[in-house]
Amino acid sequence: MVQLDTGYDGELLLPYKLYQGLALYQWEYPEEYWAVGKTVSGEIIELILAKGQVLIPKWNVALEVFIETFEGNEEFLLGRSFIRKFKVLLDGPGNKVCLVGAPCGKET
Amino acid sequence: MTITTKIPEDVEVRFRRRVEQLYGAGGIAQALERAIELWLSETKDEIVAIERKLNNDAFRRLWPELEEQQGRYVVIAHGKLQGIGDSIESLQSLAAGAHHRLVFKVGEPFPRKKRLGWRVRRKQRNLSVGIAKISSL
Numbered sequence: 001m002v003q004l005d006t007g008y009d010g011e012l013l014l015p016y017k018l019y020q021g022l023a024l025y026q027w028e029y030p031e032e033y034w035a036v037g038k039t040v041s042g043e044i045i046e047l048i049l050a051k052g053q054v055l056i057p058k059w060n061v062a063l064e065v066f067i068e069t070f071e072g073n074e075e076f077l078l079g080r081s082f083i084r085k086f087k088v089l090l091d092g093p094g095n096k097v098c099l100v101g102a103p104c105g106k107e108t
Numbered sequence: 109m110t111i112t113t114k115i116p117e118d119v120e121v122r123f124r125r126r127v128e129q130l131y132g133a134g135g136i137a138q139a140l141e142r143a144i145e146l147w148l149s150e151t152k153d154e155i156v157a158i159e160r161k162l163n164n165d166a167f168r169r170l171w172p173e174l175e176e177q178q179g180r181y182v183v184i185a186h187g188k189l190q191g192i193g194d195s196i197e198s199l200q201s202l203a204a205g206a207h208h209r210l211v212f213k214v215g216e217p218f219p220r221k222k223r224l225g226w227r228v229r230r231k232q233r234n235l236s237v238g239i240a241k242i243s244s245l
Binding site: 003005006007008009010013020025026027028029030031032033035036037038039040041043045047049051064066068070072073075077079 | 152153156160163164167168184196206207208209210211212216218219220221222223224225226227228229230
């Protein structure tokens with residue numbers, strides 16, 4: 001299950017092993033495009049960057065997204081740049097976050 | 109494939125004993141095949157790192173001519189320019205056998221600084237910080 005972290009301002013952060021498993025290094029951006037990320041504790045981490053697609057079968061959409069990772073990362077997060085395309089429901093009682101609207105230009 | 113090589117005696121003794129335990133007599137080929145598969149899998153990161161460096165060096169070398177292709181997609185693999193196209197789909201089959209490829213849109217704006225949120229922390233040291241940036245990207 002992928003988690004939403006509004007403190008992460010990228011689109012999609014993948015666990016490093018998943019990045020490798022999906023062979024996303026075959027879709028990588030040059031190092032000059034890689035961003036530098038800062039953790040809440042102030043650590044600076046260079047982020048490997050690739051481009052991929054997120055498929056949402058319910059809406060029959062394939063979103064092109066920037067994917068980031070770094071060696072040793074185990075977090076799987078959607079960030080603010082991704083949810084900017086959606087209406088999002090914070091379902092407290094259900095303990096989940098739901099995308100309730102199709103991305104701009106698509107019907108729900 | 110036939111290979112003749114010499115391995116240390118103590119390794120050979122342990123190897124033969126383990127093969128006998130796992131596969132019985134005649135299991136050496138099976139054990140070697142498994143060992144080679146394991147080695148190929150374990151060295152995947154190393155070969156990706158070598159090709160990543162080769163391709164990024166090529167990118168820096170090619171940048172003056174690529175800079176003129178604003179908005180188009182580029183594929184670099186095996187340390188060479190493989191193709192330029194108007195869509196990522198038109199390039200996806202290029203150098204499909206490479207261990208590492210650069211596939212990117214020239215001049216695409218991308219933020220250079222990110223906040224990583226509440227959950228992310230470093231598990232181990234990243235040694236690749238400090239790469240020169242091309243300011244005109």
